[in-house]
Every structure is written in structure tokens, then in C-alpha cells.
Amino acid sequence: MTEEKIIIGEGTEFPLNGMLVLPENPEKSVPAVVFVHGSGSSNMDEKVMKMTPFKDLAEGLAKHGIASIRYDKRSFAHGRKMLKNGDLTVREEVIEDAVLASEMLKNDPRIDPEKVFIIGHSMGAMLAPRIDDEGGNFRGLILMAGTLDTLDGVLFRQLDEMKNGKSKIMGWIAGMQEKKFKKSFENLYGLSDEEAKKIPYAGGVSLYYFKEMGEHRAKDYLDKTEKPVLIMQGSGDLQVSLEKDFMEYKRVFGGRDNFSFRLYEGLNHCFVPALYDDISKATKEFSKERHIGENVISDIAGWIHKNC
Secondary structure, X not given: OEEEEEEEOOOOOOOEEEEEEEOOOOOOOEEEEEEEOOOOOOOOOOOEOOEOHHHHHHHHHHOOOOEEEEEOOHHHHOHHHHOOOOOOOHHHHHXXXXXXXHHHHHOOOOEEEEEEEEEEXXXXXHHHHHHHHHHHOOXXXXXXXXXXXXXXXXXXXXXXXXXXXXXXXXXXXXXXXXXXXXXXXXXXHHOOHHHHHOOEEEOOEEHHHHHHHHOOOHHHHHHHOOOOEEEEEEOOOOOOOHHHHHHHHHHHHOOOOOXXXXXXXXXXXOOOEOOOOOHHHHHHHOOOOXXXXXXXXXXXXXXXXXXX
């Protein structure tokens, strides 16, 4: 493979360092993917302690003849600059940059513009259908460890799991947070946009961030798409649920010919072997270096080539 440093949004207020990875010596224009991060601030590798999911996938897919773009998330590179008021939404944090990345790939003569896909991980999987609809215009969508739930719904589910987990201290903290957030999130979707912007959440983000995203649910976009969609999850994932998330995708879309599903026994949220079964041990879960296996990478590559 070959790697080229790039800048997403060059000349804009929020330029982002990135990496274009190409298969070695391609004989013709190749398919490609854009990677979209999960929640929080992440670098281009989507580094989580010792995990580097996007780097693993980019390098692995290149060996299968597939190019990719990954880049620092805007909140990672320009966090303070973005939080000037309570108006921040996922459009500014995620969507605009993913669309720019898609356009960059399609304008590169080494890339087949008709074969550009999106890989969204975690919250990125929740947003991928919207990104596609709002300018990404991808050939197909790969949703890794996603959910059809709202972001606030996921927040309260995770707090409830931590509250009832094995760690009494973490359970107490989660219980206190749950009480606090339940009060502030009450009637979230009954609030006007201006009211939601005035209610702080954390780190300079207001409840408007949750409200705006919740009003653009992945299901609504997936309901109308005829593009190929690949749903992927590990059975050992503690951030999203096998029953409430992966099986919900299958329940809603299992009868659609354009949807495919892959479940990986024992893999966690980063698609490496899980070490723990308790969400309160998430720090330990990601503190041991592991890499995404060839079985996951070859499944993605095979699906992409099949749907080109």
C-alpha cells in the first residue's frame, strides 16, 4: 500500500489532517471508503487507548485493493474553537467533513467515483445514512457497532448498565449521573430549538446537540434507501447491545434484499476479542493492544467488491 498525507477542508475554518491509503500499484481506478468516527474526540486512527480501528481497517482493506480516507475528527483538532455557543450539532462536528472526504475521493483519478463507500463506527454508524443523504452520495453503507436508537437513548441505557454492574463505586456514580440527566433531558423533544440550546449538557455542548440528532434518526434514512447496507457487530460489545441493537436492525430490515448482517462471536466494540463482560471495565477493555482480524477485514472487502 501507499500512504499520502491529506487535508480535509483545506482553506476552511476547520482544516483536518488526514491520510489517503491506496493499494500498491493499482492497474485501474479502485473502490474506496470514507471512515466516520464514533462519539467523542478522536484522531484519524480512531485511537481508543491501545486500539486503532481505522488504521487497522485502512491498512487491511488496501491489501484487498480498496483505498480509504481517514482524518482527525473536527472536535479533536478544533474542539475549543467549535464550542463558542450552544448551537453545535453533528452536522458541524461530523457530517460536513465526511461529505468533503467523499468529494475528495471522487475527484481523485485513481479512485472510481461510482465505487465510494462509507464505513461508520458506533455513532458514525448512526450518522452514516444521514451523511449519505445529505451530500455523501455513497455507493453503499457499512455500519459497524451502530444502533437505531437515539444518542440520548444510548446514554441512558449505558448509565443503567453501569448502575447495575459489578462495580459498586461505578454503579453509584452512574446512578447519580442518571438522576441528574433525567431531570435535564425531561421532555427533550418537546423543547423548542432555542430552549434546548440554553440547557447545558457537558463540555460546552447543549441539549440541542442531542435533540437535533434525535430528530434525524438513522431508521428514517435507512427506510428509504435502496443502496446496499452491511450491518456488523461483535457479540461481546458492551457499548451497544446484541438484543437491542443488532437484532433490532435484523427485525426491522431483515426482509430487505439490500441489507446484509454479520455478527462476530466474542468481539468487542472495536471488533477485537473482548476481555470483559462488564461495561464498568471499559478502560481495561481497551488498554491491551489488539488489532482487527483478517476475518472482519475480508468480510468488508468481499462485500464491497460484490456491491461495486
